[in-house]
Amino acid sequence: xxxxxxxxxxxxxxxxxxxxxxxxxxxxxxxxxxxxxxxxxxxxxxxxxxxxxxxxxxxxxxxxxxxxxxxxxxxxxxxxxxxxxxxxxxxxxxxxxxxxxxxxxxxxxxxxxxxxxxxxxxxxxxxxxx
Numbered sequence: 001x002x003x004x005x006x007x008x009x010x011x012x013x014x015x016x017x018x019x020x021x022x023x024x025x026x027x028x029x030x031x032x033x034x035x036x037x038x039x040x041x042x043x044x045x046x047x048x049x050x051x052x053x054x055x056x057x058x059x060x061x062x063x064x065x066x067x068x069x070x071x072x073x074x075x076x077x078x079x080x081x082x083x084x085x086x087x088x089x090x091x092x093x094x095x096x097x098x099x100x101x102x103x104x105x106x107x108x109x110x111x112x113x114x115x116x117x118x119x120x121x122x123x124x125x126x127x128x129x130x
Contacts, residue, residue, distance in 0.1 A: 001034050001071040003050055005059050007080050013050070013059060020073055021049040022066055038069040047086050048075055057082055060089040
């Protein structure tokens with residue numbers, strides 16, 4: 001069966017697997033195997049474990065939806081990261097989120113400085129007085 005994991009940043013994972021195990025705080029844990037009954041479920045915070053022969057990968061999911069039909073698993077997530085274990089995937093996801101927050105804070109400071117500089121230049125140019 002095929003599994004595709006997509007985030008707003010693009011396709012994260014697209015492979016053939018033997019089966020998947022889904023774990024979510026809101027729905028508990030369940031497995032999807034070939035020819036499983038079609039289903040749709042939300043994943044508030046959890047993971048999708050993907051098993052192919054002797055290899056196991058884990059995708060940590062934050063705010064997502066999983067849909068299974070015709071032996072294709074589609075996962076759409078607000079945020080996700082693939083790792084060899086749930087802990088390693090979660091650590092990386094949290095570090096990416098932390099970097100993103102720091103970058104947003106830096107941009108807000110830069111925006112504040114630019115806004116202040118613009119106001120000063122308008123005042124110097126006396127542009128508000130015609």
